[in-house]
Amino acid sequence: MERLPGFRDFYPEPLPHPDLWSAEAxxxxxxxxxxxxxxYGFREYDGPPLEPLELFTTKSGEEIxxxxxxxxxxxxxxxxxxxxxxxxxxxxxxxxxxxxxxxxKWFAIPQxxxxxxxxxxxxxxxxxxxxxxLGESAPAADAELIALLIDVLRSLGLTDRDFVARLSSxxxxxxxxxxHQGDAANEYEFFQIIDKLxxxxxxxxxxxLRRLGFSLEQVNAxxxxxxxxxxxxxxxxxxxxxxLKDFVQIDYHIIRGLAYYTxxxxxxxxxxGELRAIAGGGRYDGLIKLISGGKVNLPALGFGxxxxxxxxxxxxxGLVPQLDAGLDVFxxxxxxxxxxxxxxxxxxxxxxxxAVEYALTPAKSDxxxxxxxxxxxxxxxxxxxxxxxxxxxxxxxxxxxxxxxxDAAVATERLCANRA
Amino acid sequence: MERLPGFRDFYPEPLPHPDLWSAEAxxxxxxxxxxxxxxYGFREYDGPPLEPLELFTTKSGEEIxxxxxxxxxxxxxxxxxxxxxxxxxxxxxxxxxxxxxxxxKWFAIPQxxxxxxxxxxxxxxxxxxxxxxLGESAPAADAELIALLIDVLRSLGLTDRDFVARLSSxxxxxxxxxxHQGDAANEYEFFQIIDKLxxxxxxxxxxxLRRLGFSLEQVNAxxxxxxxxxxxxxxxxxxxxxxLKDFVQIDYHIIRGLAYYTxxxxxxxxxxGELRAIAGGGRYDGLIKLISGGKVNLPALGFGxxxxxxxxxxxxxGLVPQLDAGLDVFxxxxxxxxxxxxxxxxxxxxxxxxAVEYALTPAKSDxxxxxxxxxxxxxxxxxxxxxxxxxxxxxxxxxxxxxxxxDAAVATERLCANRA
Numbered sequence: 001m002e003r004l005p006g007f008r009d010f011y012p013e014p015l016p017h018p019d020l021w022s023a024e025a026x027x028x029x030x031x032x033x034x035x036x037x038x039x040y041g042f043r044e045y046d047g048p049p050l051e052p053l054e055l056f057t058t059k060s061g062e063e064i065x066x067x068x069x070x071x072x073x074x075x076x077x078x079x080x081x082x083x084x085x086x087x088x089x090x091x092x093x094x095x096x097x098x099x100x101x102x103x104x105k106w107f108a109i110p111q112x113x114x115x116x117x118x119x120x121x122x123x124x125x126x127x128x129x130x131x132x133x134l135g136e137s138a139p140a141a142d143a144e145l146i147a148l149l150i151d152v153l154r155s156l157g158l159t160d161r162d163f164v165a166r167l168s169s170x171x172x173x174x175x176x177x178x179x180h181q182g183d184a185a186n187e188y189e190f191f192q193i194i195d196k197l198x199x200x201x202x203x204x205x206x207x208x209l210r211r212l213g214f215s216l217e218q219v220n221a222x223x224x225x226x227x228x229x230x231x232x233x234x235x236x237x238x239x240x241x242x243x244l245k246d247f248v249q250i251d252y253h254i255i256r257g258l259a260y261y262t263x264x265x266x267x268x269x270x271x272x273g274e275l276r277a278i279a280g281g282g283r284y285d286g287l288i289k290l291i292s293g294g295k296v297n298l299p300a301l302g303f304g305x306x307x308x309x310x311x312x313x314x315x316x317x318g319l320v321p322q323l324d325a326g327l328d329v330f331x332x333x334x335x336x337x338x339x340x341x342x343x344x345x346x347x348x349x350x351x352x353x354x355a356v357e358y359a360l361t362p363a364k365s366d367x368x369x370x371x372x373x374x375x376x377x378x379x380x381x382x383x384x385x386x387x388x389x390x391x392x393x394x395x396x397x398x399x400x401x402x403x404x405x406x407d408a409a410v411a412t413e414r415l416c417a418n419r420a
Numbered sequence: 421m422e423r424l425p426g427f428r429d430f431y432p433e434p435l436p437h438p439d440l441w442s443a444e445a446x447x448x449x450x451x452x453x454x455x456x457x458x459x460y461g462f463r464e465y466d467g468p469p470l471e472p473l474e475l476f477t478t479k480s481g482e483e484i485x486x487x488x489x490x491x492x493x494x495x496x497x498x499x500x501x502x503x504x505x506x507x508x509x510x511x512x513x514x515x516x517x518x519x520x521x522x523x524x525k526w527f528a529i530p531q532x533x534x535x536x537x538x539x540x541x542x543x544x545x546x547x548x549x550x551x552x553x554l555g556e557s558a559p560a561a562d563a564e565l566i567a568l569l570i571d572v573l574r575s576l577g578l579t580d581r582d583f584v585a586r587l588s589s590x591x592x593x594x595x596x597x598x599x600h601q602g603d604a605a606n607e608y609e610f611f612q613i614i615d616k617l618x619x620x621x622x623x624x625x626x627x628x629l630r631r632l633g634f635s636l637e638q639v640n641a642x643x644x645x646x647x648x649x650x651x652x653x654x655x656x657x658x659x660x661x662x663x664l665k666d667f668v669q670i671d672y673h674i675i676r677g678l679a680y681y682t683x684x685x686x687x688x689x690x691x692x693g694e695l696r697a698i699a700g701g702g703r704y705d706g707l708i709k710l711i712s713g714g715k716v717n718l719p720a721l722g723f724g725x726x727x728x729x730x731x732x733x734x735x736x737x738g739l740v741p742q743l744d745a746g747l748d749v750f751x752x753x754x755x756x757x758x759x760x761x762x763x764x765x766x767x768x769x770x771x772x773x774x775a776v777e778y779a780l781t782p783a784k785s786d787x788x789x790x791x792x793x794x795x796x797x798x799x800x801x802x803x804x805x806x807x808x809x810x811x812x813x814x815x816x817x818x819x820x821x822x823x824x825x826x827d828a829a830v831a832t833e834r835l836c837a838n839r840a
Contacts, residue, residue: 001475001511001711003468004499009512012463012526016519023464023528027454034447039770041777041795043432043745044443048423048545049469049531050501055421071491074535079424081470091421092429099436101794103780106432108443111469115494125468140780151770241760242767291421325463340661347662350459350571357461360523360560374521375461 006124013323024323026127029156029307029314030109033129036152037107040144042131045106047088049113053078055087058291069115069124081113085130086284086302087291093134094292102135102298105144123308129279132302134288139231142264142283142301143238149268149279149303150239150247156310157319163278165268166251167236170261170282172229173252176222186212194219194255223252231264260284266303270313278313279305328354328419330372332382334365341391342383345408349381352412354419373398379415426544433743444743446547449576449727449734450529453549456572457527460564462551465526467508469533473498475507478711489535489544501533505550506704506722507711513554514712522555522718525564543728549699552722554708559651562684562703562721563658569688569699569723570659570667576730577739583698585688586671587656590681590702592649593672596642606632614639614675643672651684680704686723690733698733699725748774748839750792752802754785761811762803765828769801772832774839793818799835 003009010023034044053070070080082088085108093104108130115124131148133141146165153163173194177187193208197219206216228236228250239248248266256265265282269275281303289297314320329349333342342358349356357375359368372380382394384405393411396403397418406414423429430443454464473490490500502508505528513524528550535544551568553561566585573583593614597607613628617639626636648656648670659668668686676685685702689695701723709717734740749769753762762778769776777795779788792800800816804825813831816823817838826834 001472001478001713003511004470004472004493004497005495007468007470009468009508009515010464010466011512011516012465012520016516020516023466026466027464038746039773039775041745041747041775044430044447045432046430046443046446048427048429050424050427050533052421052424058421069493071493073424073489073491075425077424088429091423092431095429096431096436096440100432101791113470136780138781144780147767237760238763241763243764244767293421325461326458327461340657343658343661344663347567347664353459355459355461360556360564361558371521 004124006122008123008125022323025311025320026307028321028323029311030127032155033107033109033152033305036155037129037131037148040105040131040148040151042105042107042148044108045089045092046108046110047082047085047092049082049111050079051082051088051091053080055091055291056080056083058087067114067116069113082110083112083114084304085110085112085128086132086287089130089132089134089302090288090291090300093288093298094296097296097298103141104134104298105132106134107131127307129305130302132300134298134300137285137299139234139264140238142231143235143242145281145301145303146235146248146266147239147242147244149266149281149305150244152305153268153278156314158313158317160246161271162313162317163247163268163270165248165266166254167232167248167264167266168250168252168254169229169232169264170255171231171263173255175229180214180218182213188259190214191255192257194253195257198253226250226252235264256280256282260287260290262286263301268305275309275313278309279303324376325357326355327357327372327375327377328379329356329415330368330375330377330380331356331358332365332368332372332380333358333362334368334382335385336362338383338385338391345381345383345393345411348408348412349415352416354412354415378418381411381415424544426542428543428545442743445731445740446727448741448743449731450547452575453527453529453572453725456575457549457551457568460525460551460568460571462525462527462568464528465509465512466528466530467502467505467512469502469531470499471502471508471511473500475511475711476500476503478507487534487536489533502530503532503534504724505530505532505548506552506707509550509552509554509722510708510711510720513708513718514716517716517718523561524554524718525552526554527551547727549725550722552720554718554720557705557719559654559684560658562651563655563662565701565721565723566655566668566686567659567662567664569686569701569725570664572725573688573698576734578733578737580666581691582733582737583667583688583690585668585686586674587652587668587684587686588670588672588674589649589652589684590675591651591683593675595649600634600638602633608679610634611675612677614673615677618673646670646672655684676700676702680707680710682706683721688725695729695733698729699723744796745777746775747777747792747795747797748799749776749835750788750795750797750800751776751778752785752788752792752800753778753782754788754802755805756782758803758805758811765801765803765813765831768828768832769835772836774832774835798838801831801835 008021010021013022013024068080073079111127113125190212254267261282262285263283267280268278283301285299288300331346346356380396383391386392392405393408394405428441430441433442433444488500493499531547533545610632674687681702682705683703687697687700703721705719708720751766766776802814803811806812812825813828814825
């Protein structure tokens, strides 16, 4: 029986096939995401993977339904697997807004789902780091969020030679639109054309722009000039103070597809420009009010960073560390009359926090030793009977080949010290 | 807008309401699960939360459909949110069986879903630690798995005064059934009666047993005698060698509801007996063959441990640690002309691995200090201009109230040392 198309299995390393996904690489990524978010003072939350369909259509309109993994449940409810986290965040904060001091800085690592037309290799699920700041309208919050994005990528070994965060502003485009007498009814359509500029042919873009009373020339001149708004200047100033200036550039090509963004927006890309965006986000000051039905009104901003493009980039740069069992000790049981005592030693070592493996059933010495090597154990230990039947532990360092013979109590101590 | 009935939101601490679920308590639990499983040499895997419906009906028959969260997707496929992890594990190992050395020791922390009739407070999802050993039929594997279960609970602060693993055997009951001339066609029905013995009235149980040619008296005598089979003796012997004897007892009341168990079975309970089972599992030697359509045949055993009952027990015993922001440093910015330099210091501290917060916008001194206290920061730091405009860092330990004035470079070093 096969898994569903567009879904992934995650296997332990070493992977049987390079096309498979690694559960341990995923945990490595999640660990970094979590650690850096916490360093920035972000707190973790999560919601259900399944929500009322209405939660997602309220925000993005009925047209999003075509991309949703939605269905009718046994109770007759219209429900959907979550395609994004922001509506859940808005729902959660609205329910308990007064209990949390502003600004609220929250993160989550949800699995998200989309039911798009099946294309070869196109996934229907991915994991995403979502980080949001609620209740602060100053550009200092945008800078803090972008700094988090940059430091998450740096913590994975990526540098300013590998990626750049392209920073733009809905407000800058809004002003451009007004300055050139655009018709308010067409503004979102105009934003959509800008969003597709880099993917569409210039003739097609120009034609579409002209229909709204603009020209590609005008638009390109504005992008080329790339003059930062006061808001963007404040963000740049803040990031410069942190020493992160080389990781950002003003780039008005970025505008973000979704309707609800209101201020600064940004996307991070690999510098070779071969991959889709690594992360993207921006301000969405009106959304909490919309989703809470007017109950709560908070300025807000956030970004999402998916696991698929990021792991692709890390693999390409050789930045996924060797992930193995992380075994500290393999206990060799060569004398079966010592199995009970060996189990006792294994228990002691594990209780001390060491990762320990052994052969569950009697096996030849060389087979046990080979298994220890396959599992990349740091040490082997072996109980040996010495004078007058007393027991000692022989410790072997599999890297240096050093051996020593010690009492059981000393063995635990020494192995713990060697690990740290 | 409300979340769906039976689903949980997970909030950051401190929780606005005691009935809410804590994302940080959940992460604490997952962290312990993961750490102890790794100590035992188990490797992580995961599969999709959504699988073909057939994967679950193959194993447990059509009658399980009533409890599944299943539906028809947009491609006309019959699919289901996973109610348990074992079928996914069997599917995954069958696809790449030759690539993994036996015994395979794998764990996962899936979210599982059931659509049961809605009862007050009854959840439709939970998380579960799943640990399985594949490819080893010796009782040493059962002992290793039960030892893991015990040590996971011990790592959370629970002792042999808090819980016990009740150990039983399908084989023992199978032998009992044959010895008393049971009709093979009725064996599963007989197991179901045993499974419900502790929850049903004795008259009702006796009546049901008599219909199959047994009596409650016979059954109770067998349970009371509780003579361990050779297999169970081997498991007890192994656990005794590890010093874990006090955590287990033979108890033939346990038989496990599901059809597919084949050998030793067990469940862990709180000793007060107030809660549902904390964990349960056993051997299912025929299942991999069944699910793989005969492609792969591996003896197997595993257990599941849910987050709901366990968190309930930990809360009751006061064993959930105080979970707060874990903030190392709050940076006070009292002189706004020093904001850029303060951001630089914050960046340095965070890069060194410290969790640092600060006020995004200008705020009064006492308000900033109050926020530092609310977030339970270990230290505050504050840049101060000293002679000739040079800058020093004033560090304050919020516990001891000790203050010191140092150079920025020294500040990072000292704060990192204080944390470790």
